[in-house]
Amino acid sequence: MLSWQVGRVKITRxxxxxxxxxxxxxxQATPEALRKLPWLxxxxxxxxxxxxxxxxxxxxxxxxxxxLVVDTCVGNDRPRExxxxxxxxTQFLEHLGEAGWSxxxxxxxxxxxxxxxxxxxxxxxxxxxxxxxxxxxRYLIGRQEYEFWKDIDEEEQKAAMGDSIxxxxxxxxxxxxxxxxxxxxxxxxVPSTGHTPGHVSVMIESEGARAVITGDxxxxxxxMAHPDWTLADIDPEVAxxxxxRLFAEWADQPILVIGxxxxxxxxxxxxxxxxxxxxxx
Numbered sequence: 001m002l003s004w005q006v007g008r009v010k011i012t013r014x015x016x017x018x019x020x021x022x023x024x025x026x027x028q029a030t031p032e033a034l035r036k037l038p039w040l041x042x043x044x045x046x047x048x049x050x051x052x053x054x055x056x057x058x059x060x061x062x063x064x065x066x067x068l069v070v071d072t073c074v075g076n077d078r079p080r081e082x083x084x085x086x087x088x089x090t091q092f093l094e095h096l097g098e099a100g101w102s103x104x105x106x107x108x109x110x111x112x113x114x115x116x117x118x119x120x121x122x123x124x125x126x127x128x129x130x131x132x133x134x135x136x137x138r139y140l141i142g143r144q145e146y147e148f149w150k151d152i153d154e155e156e157q158k159a160a161m162g163d164s165i166x167x168x169x170x171x172x173x174x175x176x177x178x179x180x181x182x183x184x185x186x187x188x189x190v191p192s193t194g195h196t197p198g199h200v201s202v203m204i205e206s207e208g209a210r211a212v213i214t215g216d217x218x219x220x221x222x223x224m225a226h227p228d229w230t231l232a233d234i235d236p237e238v239a240x241x242x243x244x245r246l247f248a249e250w251a252d253q254p255i256l257v258i259g260x261x262x263x264x265x266x267x268x269x270x271x272x273x274x275x276x277x278x279x280x281x
Contacts, residue, residue: 001099004256004267007206009186011213011258012060013266014095016073016088016121019054026052026229029222037225039278044221044263052220053263056117058092059213060099061204063186067101069109069134070202070213071260075120078163081156082116092121093133106134108183111141112215112260113196114149116156119164130167139168140183143176145198192217192246194239195232201246211256211267217242219261221279224270247277 003012023029023045031049034040044053061068074080079087093103111119122139123130132139149161168174179191179200189200195216202213217239218224219231227243230236250257250270257279258267268281 001095002264002266004211004258006204006211006256007186007209009061009063009204009206009211011204011211012062012099013057013258014060014092014099015055015057016090016092017056018263019056019261020046020051021054023050023052026220026222026231028226028229033226034222037222037278039280040222043265043281044279052222054220054261055263055266056261057266058121059258059260060096060101061187061202061213063184063204063206066184066187067105067107068183068187069106069121069137071112071118071215072109072121072133072164074117075123075164077125078116078120078159080116080160093124103134104136106137108138108140109134110183110189110200110202111139111145112192112201112213113199114141114145114157114161114165115196115216116160116164118215118260119160122164123167130163132168132171132173135171135173137173139174140177140181141165141174142179142189142198142200144179145196145200146176148197192242194235194237194242196234209256210254211258212250213258213260214262215260217246218259221259221262224277224279225273226276251277
């Protein structure tokens with residue numbers, strides 16, 4: 001499994017599933033347009049230009065005195081549209097153990113937003129009941145994000161809120177936080193709205209080194225070259241502005257950018273490239 005050291009902080013990627021998707025999910029990502037971005041190959045686009053390589057993974061952040069899970073994927077035993085209506089049965093928890101982590105050893109969980117593929121392992125099915133996967137953790141959920149989603153009348157999202165969010169509320173483990181919440185001396189949230197109304201990214205700073213976990217403010221590195229290319233953004237105009245602003249802040253800086261849906265090698269640096277940006281891994 002991939003891991004990165006950022007000062008005294010170690011970040012480890014736990015993959016739930018690889019997610020190749022048709023390039024047509026981004027309307028502007030035509031073969032001709034993708035071929036103008038040779039740096040996307042071979043990691044992020046198939047050789048025939050027809051598939052974008054994505055990944056669904058959680059990121060384990062180990063800082064002094066803090067073990068934090070960022071985004072908890074889809075989760076097992078949930079028949080989601082996202083997975084073709086079939087429930088997953090993955091070895092996610094086994095992989096967690098292989099990384100040297102335990103369910104009881106997690107201090108906090110952050111959901112960058114509340115889409116179904118970022119909240120699933122908040123809970124697990126035990127004796128027919130959804131229970132918190134990390135029973136000793138604080139679940140840090142954005143107040144603005146939760147207020148938006150809690151009354152949404154959409155079947156898939158209602159199911160996710162019922163099995164992945166409500167049980168951690170019922171267990172008294174949720175802390176509703178603001179978009180600039182400080183988690184520890186090394187870890188803080190930064191607003192990155194647009195994909196969803198309360199979306200956040202996670203900034204890590206230690207001993208002069210920096211990294212950021214993007215969440216879905218960007219899904220694929222092609223959006224660095226074209227911040228205006230959108231994928232399932234609730235407010236596309238705001239999402240474009242957010243991408244443009246954050247890519248500009250990160251560009252040509254020693255900031256390791258870890259894409260929450262970026263296929264391996266997943267992390268790299270944003271570089272200026274003409275009027276836009278590219279990703280160097």
